[in-house]
Amino acid sequence: MRALLRSLAGLAVLSLSALAAAEPDPSSLLREMAWALDRTNYEGVFIHTHLGRSETMKVVHRVDSEGRITERLVSIDGSGREIIRNDDEVRCILPDRRSVFVEKRNNQNPLFANLPQYSEKLGLYYDFVSLGAEKLLHLDTRVLVIEPRDEYRYGYKLWLEQSTSLPLKTQLLGEDGGVIEQILFHSITLSDEIPVSAVEPGVDASDFTWYYERDEAPAGTETRPDVWQAADLPPGFRLEATNSEYLPDSDSPTQHIVYTDGLASVSVFVEPGSRGDGGLAPGTSHRGAAFAHTARADEHMVTAVGEVPAVTVKMIADSMRKTTRDARR
Known part of the structure; x- marks a missing residue:
């Protein structure tokens, strides 16, 4: 009987070890997320909630055969605002103001500019907690919470699609743990290839006023x-x-x-x-x-x-x- 109990205990330990090994560590998830945001072709519609208001936007993220990135964001709630980012610049087209603002491109993705790029130093100021799996948009996601260790920064909660690590839902968390800002995808489609026409402006801005940095x-x-x-x-x-x-x-x-x-x-x-x-x-x-x-x-x-x-x-x-x-x- 004792031998049987020892065997069962051993199997339990092995099972727990296997589960631990199967669960990726937070640093791996963040590295995979950063790669997916830049290197994956995807189109989707998301809801951005901020200041108690919501805005629905469409995003098209295209990576060509040479790794060049073009991204187009379009507000579909009425204003028609568009943001187009390529290798050289970022254009913000405001049809309601008949204006275009052009800036030099930085390295930030305008949709996910504040999401973390993992480094070991982050661990000095944040705790990373994996909350396991959860369904979102009928897809399997891994939920990751990033908790600040002091009063100088906010926290995050991320829902990362399991096969790609794309963030399907992100929340910025205040000092009391409440949600300050949220991006939630309503739909998302991954593609092997996206045509150039999908990231071209949908508005003819040739007669708008252009402002250059x-x-x-x-x-x-x-x-x-x-x-x-x-x-x-x-x-x-x-x-x-x-x-x-x-x-x-x-x-x-x-x-x-x-x-x-x-x-x-x-x-x-x-x-x-x-x-x-x-x-x-x-x-x-x-x-x-x-x-x-x-x-x-x-x-x-x-x-x-x-x-x-x-x-x-x-x-x-x-x-x-x-x-x-x-x-x-």
Whole structure:
């Protein structure tokens, strides 16, 4: 009898070990998700819920035979807004305003810009918890929760389709665990190939007003703008990018600096006081998941904004200082 019990116990241990081995670790899931978002051809319709409002959008994500990516997002709720991203630029077409805004492309996917790219350092600031399998859109998904370890960042909950790791549902979670923002696919189709016509604009914008991002100083103006950096950053945040942007109605540059911990990100805009005075007043404000904090520094207006708690943007904005170019890290 004892021999039989020992055998059954051994089988139970083996079964548990097999189940553990079959369940992928969170880091693998995030790596697979990042690959799927860029390298998979898919079309779908999703509902974006934010600020208590919902917007239904269509997405077409195309990867050609050479790995070049083109993506088209279309609002199908009435405005007809389109965002088209390719290797070189991002276009935002606003039919209701008869306007097109063109910016240089960054490395972010406009639909899933805030989803994590896994790195070992993230484990210092977040806990990753796998909640097992769940059905969504009649598909099998793996549910992953990303919990912040401090008050400087928000959490996430992801439903990843099992065979591809595409995120079928994502939630941004506030400090109380409540849902601040959500993207939920209503339908999604994977394809071996998507025609070029599917990612072309659906609106003839040839007679619209076009606005182009300007990163060069107008002739006869200062070409070496001041360098700004944060003297005090929340744990884990680091400088991600910085550049100067010239608004159409100004010869003075706006500094745009981005800090990130690998998941959460904060954009900082530094404007000369004469122009910034017409914008946000000093202090903290919020719109949905995003908090903004504006402060005055050395005759400039500094605004930090991001989908992070208020304490994060306040710490960064209040510590921004103008430095010499040699002091920049």
